[in-house]
Amino acid sequence: MKKRVITGLMAASVIVSLAGCGAGQKESVESTAPATTTETVAASQVETAEATETEKTVQEDRAARIKAYQAALDNIYQNHILPDGSELRDDISGEMSGNKFAVYDVDHDDREELVFCYTATSMASMIAKIYDYDEASGELYEELSQFPMLTFYDNATIGAGISHNQGYAGEFWPYTFYTYDAANDSYRAEYFVDAWDKSLSEVNYNGEAFPDDADKDGDGIVYYLEAPDGSETGEPLDKDAFDQWISENVGKEENIPFQDLTEDAISQIQ
Structure with a gap:
């Protein structure tokens, strides 16, 4: 008799457990049912x-x-x-x-x-x-x-020509590259671009000779990317190297x- 009671209790327990899972599944199905057409609209x-x-x-x-x-x-x-x-x-x-x-x-x-x-x-x-x-x-x-004397580019860069050209740049007109600072919604000077035309002078203001080694194409002109405040002068670049830098960093003229x-x-x- 005792064994039958235990067996009956176990059966009842299984039934209750299955009923609980079934209820949970039903609730889950109801909660994840697709929205009606009215709700979608x-x-x-x-x-x-x-x-x-x-x-x-x-x-x-x-x-x-x-x-x-x-x-x-x-x-x-x-x-x-x-x-x-x-x-x-x-x-x-x-x-x-x-x-x-x-x-x-x-x-x-x-x-x-x-x-x-x-x-x-x-x-x-x-x-x-x-x-x-x-x-x-x-x-x-x-x-x-x-x-x-502004040149606009499609990456928001601006080239601003200086008002007077009194250096060694010759026909090249020096300018400053400005990049857009989105955080401050303003422009900041990034590079000053200058050049040295050997036909104007073979020696600069500091007595340094024209960098023939850097002038790989032999056209007598090299270009410089300098700090806007003049604190740093970049390495001289020939026309090909300068044009490559422009294409990689500036974008197309707009x-x-x-x-x-x-x-x-x-x-x-x-």
């Missing part, structure tokens, strides 16, 4: 609404950006005042329409910048400015200020759609 509608709202915000931000750029350009055109409140030099030798501007994403951060080149003036007063727009404050801030600074052009920015 509802989720899709939410995603669409969120995307629409995001697109609306982007459009509103861009409209505010363009309006701020137009106001800044109008103030430059009418009053000769830059966005930071400083005045353009008084020695304006030409019409304001002789200057250039562009609204373009030059730093490739998916937001357009305002580029203004002040060239209808004396050489000493020429300047180029790149501005971005702060949505929070509604103000413009400066990313770069340089002499208006055509920026500059326009004359006129009232019509300002009003028609889109």
Whole structure:
């Protein structure tokens, strides 16, 4: 009798255990059942609404950006005042329409910048400015200020030519490479690019002879990648080595759609 009771209890225990597993499996199946068509449609509608709202915000931000750029350009055109409140030099030798501007994403951060080149003036007063727009404050801030001899590249690098060429570079015009600093939304000087044309002088200011060994192609010109502050001078490079460095580090030249600074052009920015 005792043996039968134990056997019966064991059977009951097995039944209870199986019932428990079955309940758990049922609950699991119910909890992982695929969403109904109604739920799927509802989720899709939410995603669409969120995307629409995001697109609306982007459009509103861009409209505010363009309006701020137009106001800044109008103030430059009418009053000769830059966005930071400083005045353009008084020695304006030409019409304001002789200057250039562009609204373009030059730093490739998916937001357009305002580029203004002040060239209808004396050489000493020429300047180029790149501005971005702060949505929070509604103000413009400066990313770069340089002499208006700029070359733009598709990796956001900018080559800025110096205002005067008084070294040994000859027909080559020295310039500074600026790279975009995304963390600070501004440009920083990376390299100063210079050259030495042997036909101008076989000895430099320090009395050092022209580096014929580095001039592998024998064209009488070598190039230097120097620290922007002049603290370091790189090794001389011949044309092939210099061109290779450019192709590997700078990117392809980019055509920026500059326009004359006129009232019509300002009003028609889109």
